[in-house]
Amino acid sequence: MKLSRLLLGTCAAVALTAPALADTTLTIATVNNGDMIRMQKLSGDFEAKNPGIALEWVTMEENTLRQKVTTDIATKGGQYDVMTIGNYEVRIWAKQGWLLPLDDLGDDYDADDIMPAIRQGLTYEGTLYAAPFYGESSMLMYRTDLFEKAGLTMPDDPTWSFIGEAARKITDTNDGVYGICLRGKAGWGENMAFITTLANSMGARWFDMDWHPQFDQPEWKAALQYYVDLMEDAGPPGASTNGFNENLALFQSGKCGMWIDATVAASFVTNPAESKVAEDVGFALTPHGEGIDKHGSWLWTWNLGIPAGSEKVDAAKAFIAWATSKAYTEMVAEKDGWANVPPGTRTSLYENPKYQEAAAFADVTLKAINAADPENPAVEPVPYVGGQWVGIPEFQGIGTAVGQQFSAALAGNITVDQALQNAQRFTEREMTKGGYIQ
Incomplete structure (x- = not known):
């Protein structure tokens, strides 16, 4: 489905400007569930707006993903530039110095819109260390x-x-x-x-x-x-x-x-x-x-984080800002309908009449x-x-x-x-x- 010019412009606004990011390949470790697979399918939008950055996906089953990213970050293996991690890991890894802070994802990112219960689990000593792609109970x-x-x-x-x-x-x-x-x-x-x-x-x-x-x-x-x-x-x-x-x-x-x-x-x-x-x-x-x-x-979030020591920080932040933004949510709604947008992370989504009308499960969620x-x-x-x-x-x-x-x-x-x-x-x-x- 072709997106409207207005929507493309909105998505472009959240991409961090990075003229020095030419010829950068980000390796992204992620889980094989429906929302993450949808993100991969839509990631051509990010690459079109960031022509210096290419994305390489490593998609795994949940248990395998947890084993692989834990081993890699603990041993400073450097296999992944962006990791999909849960709220269980975030505060533990941030305390150990294994994650980079994400308190500068751009003026349009609106981190204050992240639901308080979700943001609390991703914050260590007042700083956000991972950005939520979706949240769930x-x-x-x-x-x-x-x-x-x-x-x-x-x-x-x-x-x-x-x-x-x-x-x-x-x-x-x-x-x-x-x-x-x-x-x-x-x-x-x-x-x-x-x-x-x-x-x-x-x-x-x-x-x-x-x-x-x-x-x-x-x-x-x-x-x-x-x-x-x-x-x-x-x-x-x-x-x-x-x-x-x-x-x-x-x-x-x-x-x-x-x-x-x-x-x-x-x-x-x-x-x-x-x-x-x-x-x-x-x-x-x-x-x-x-x-x-x-x-x-329960309360769980799948989040995107950057391992400490990464040499591709700016490119990784650009991708995370794109994937977890309000504009990404609007892009999914444009393509697949409001009922299929990533849920459970932003207060504004549950105040959106279009989402409330399309998602019969919004209130219970x-x-x-x-x-x-x-x-x-x-x-x-x-x-x-x-x-x-x-x-x-x-x-x-x-x-x-x-x-x-x-x-x-x-x-x-x-x-x-x-x-x-x-x-x-x-x-x-x-x-x-x-x-x-x-």
């Missing part, structure tokens, strides 16, 4: 036609007990329809993203105030047993290997009655060009435990983001920030190892009790090695 997506057929009404504020009952009721294996799809693929940002927020909303926590792991407590047993039992009764076959992309495909093809995952998925499941069930999707907040006023909501509380993620006091993760450097390794145990329990290779015992022992050992436990 978690939400419940469900098939309204299946609920109507089963005589069910989705509450605005559902509990886990209701979800369990509903998932089992709408499961119809004869038609290949499963009541619920949830992440099962092992990884600190895969199955543990969901399971951690589930546990938070059932009263569990990763650590007590003295950093002792809590997998031996009844709240964790209740949460993990609920998850495994629910998926055994109402989940699809092979759920232990399913992550975001796999569950998205299942939901879009009509195989899932409910799916609890990132709010960013809403535009994909309601897009008639991609989803067979686009006209029959409803939304609700992520559930909570009985008598517990804390939703299983905003409520979910506001319901997330990464500064106080658990019911009981904890010594960490997070939500679906724990804000310490060791969490990548610990979270992935625990995720492997929980995925094995989901697959039926070990029991829930064995998974929790293994998680407790491993986490105690790693926290002792890290000096958290004496």
Whole structure:
């Protein structure tokens, strides 16, 4: 689709002027999800406005991306000029001096428009160290036609007990329809993203105030047993290997009655060009435990950052300013419609009548983001920030190892009790090695 002259002029305004950037190639590490793939397709606009800069893309699955960029930045490998990273990494890496500040992305960038909850997670000692491409919380997506057929009404504020009952009721294996799809693929940002927020909303926590792991407590047993039992009764076959992309495909093809995952998925499941069930999707907040006023909501952003020591800083900042600007949002809207713009980062988007009209999920997404509380993620006091993760450097390794145990329990290779015992022992050992436990 040819963009209007006005829109091209708007996008050009956010590109940093850099006459000395000739013959620069930026290598960009990114994740293989729909919004990032769309960005790659539209990046010819950036290259046209910055003829001295060429873009080279390295696109990876989530777990692989996290491993690659962490290794590269920690070893000063220099493979990537722009990295796609999460809000988990930003403050930790900024404290370690691994990221460059991004407080000068141009007069038209309007950093003050970034939603306060999103900006806080990307700021260290008052300075922004990554720019958000999109932000998300978690939400419940469900098939309204299946609920109507089963005589069910989705509450605005559902509990886990209701979800369990509903998932089992709408499961119809004869038609290949499963009541619920949830992440099962092992990884600190895969199955543990969901399971951690589930546990938070059932009263569990990763650590007590003295950093002792809590997998031996009844709240964790209740949460993990609920998850495994629910998926055994109402989940699809092979759920232990399913992550975001796999569950998205299942939901879009009509195989899932409910799916609890990132709010960013809403535009994909309601897009008639991609989803067979686009006209029959409803939304609700992520559930909570009985008598517990804390939703299983996470807060995540995919962001663009520049590794310290980069020799292509000006070019990298020019690209980041383009990719995370208001003008980029307008360009996506012009090409693919307002419902498909990158969500969850700018206040102005949720004040835009065109977006509110086009995106039926906008209101629930905003409520979910506001319901997330990464500064106080658990019911009981904890010594960490997070939500679906724990804000310490060791969490990548610990979270992935625990995720492997929980995925094995989901697959039926070990029991829930064995998974929790293994998680407790491993986490105690790693926290002792890290000096958290004496």
